[in-house]
Amino acid sequence: MNGAESLVKTLTDQGVDICFANPGTSEMHFLKALENPRMKSVLCLFEGICTGAADGYYRMKGTPASTLLHLGPGLANGLANIHNAKRASSGMVNIVGEHSASHLKYDPPLTSDIEGLARPLSHWVRRVESPQSVAWDVSTAIAKASEHPGQIATLLLPGDASWQEAGDAAALVPPPAAPQIKRPEPARIEAIAKVLRSGEPALVILANRATRGRAVELAGKLKAATGCRLATQFFTSRIERGAGRVTLERIPYAVPQALEFLKGFKHIITLETTEPIAFFSYPDKPSLLKAPGTVVHKLAEANEDSEAALDMLLYALDAGSATPVLQARAEAVIPQGALNPASIAAALAAALPEHCILVDESLTTGRETMGLTVGAAPHDLINNMGGSIGYGTPVATGAALACPDRRVFCMVGDGSAMYTIQSLWTQAREGLNVTTIIFANNSYAILKAEYANMGAGAPGPQALAMIDIDRPSIDWLAMAKSMGVPAVAVDSAEGFYKAMANSAREQGPTLIEVRLY
Secondary structure, three states: OEHHHHHHHHHHHOOOOEEEEOOOHHHHHHHHHOOOOOOEEEEOOOHHHHHHHHHHHHHHHOOOEEEEEOHHHHHHHHHHHHHHHHHOOOOEEEEEEEOOHHHHOOOOOOOOOHHHHHHHHOOEEEEOOOHHHHHHHHHHHHHHHOOOOOOEEEEEEEHHHHHOEOOOHHHHOOOOOOOOOEOOOHHHHHHHHHHHHOOOOEEEEEOHHHHOOHHHHHHHHHHHHHOOEEEEOOOOOOEEEOOOOOOOEEOOOOHHHHHHHHOOOOEEEEEOOOOOEOOOOOOOOOOEOOOOOOEEEEEEOOOEOHHHHHHHHHHHOOOOOOOOOOOOOOOOOOOOOOOOHHHHHHHHHHHOOOOEEEEEEOOOHHHHHHHHOOOOOOEEEEOOOOOOOOOHHHHHHHHHHHOOOOOEEEEEEHHHHOOOOOHHHHHHHHOOOEEEEEEEOOEOHHHHHHHHHOOOOOOOHHHHHOOEOOOOOOOHHHHHHHOOOOEEEEOOHHHHHHHHHHHHHOOOOEEEEEEOO
8 A cells, every 4th residue: 555545545434535636747646546436536627626615515514525736836726715714614634745855856846835835724734754654644634624613734745655655554543533622611601691681782693503503593592582683794604594494694794784783782792703893994994893882702712612602501591491483484476577686686585495505605796695585495505704706616516515415506796706617617527416606797896896995986997997807708608518517698587586496406507697787
């Protein structure tokens, strides 16, 4: 068994059985080792697809995937979506090929400081020193990636460590212990219970694991017992929502609206997140969004057990038997006429099938989505917490591989889609049930809004030339066809609804161009 075979054996023995790959020459022995029948290998045509797909896989599966990246430039190509994954607390194991030690001294063209590239966006970085250490190193990487919250583990694999014999080292590596999630301190729980007993207006902000599963149900009990309100930040890694679930409000993205939303609360209580801040700094607008005099209380830190924290708080309040109010199913009304944010959201609410996954990178067009789909069929919503554009289609790809029995809808603006449009090819090759919705307005519409928010006035011709993408216009139907994905264009609300409903009944990927021009 050589080092590469030892690595793949350790990955699969410890439950990491998918690899999003974009290999190069230095990874050929790893590529051969991926023929292990227990490992699913997924080819991505750009490294940002690999890392984004690993992020989407973790968000839905809760266990890390692996990526295979080619040397420093390959890692650099994947860093934007590693940034997004880190902000979303997604775990992943990145395997980055490296030149053999004997070759590095000659400074070949692809030599770079891979550790220097990896370290700012990785929680753990290690270079394999010998083929005998590969299994131990990758086992440690898996353990790190599996912690709560999820971690980014990056392992550098020199070519000679891949092709040289590893001996029996892989058989000697024990699987990592299950991650231990900390419980919050009882004194903190009692202090927050006292706050809620006071009856002063309180907002509970939930994030990460607190926005799904039993934790959301417990938060609903807390709301029913105390009258507090429940919310998420504007961007959240994954929310279970829709009919039959506890509804979470959304703090607005725009600073004035966020300030208005938050001004009435005396207390903000956080679970696995921070107090609300603006996404960017703006002239004459605050970065901290809480009202003066509002007190922030941390119920659960990012590395603590939100479910246990809520259980403990309900016990302290003697409110464990409270009955949460669940969202009723809204009547599915198929909208008619022009496409606008409200009619688009109404079409989504009517068309979303039960237990689908909605990946949102629609920026401006999708601002109405969350409020108007609250009574849709139960579904999971995934947002971009890191803000780096080009996350949507890769994350949708990984989510579809994690949950092959669920339809994934990916809403993305045309400017954002062009960052990682190669995802369509992987979706076609793998036969993934992904409906990609392109909101085509021929511009980076979010930047037009931000131009005004920054107080820069109206953009002139030269500024508009850096924002509009209509010269030439992108042919989305041809783009999809070139990658093997069926596509349709719509220019009305009812046409959009029909296209989504049709896609949900079919197998495999499809693309819907929503023409907003």
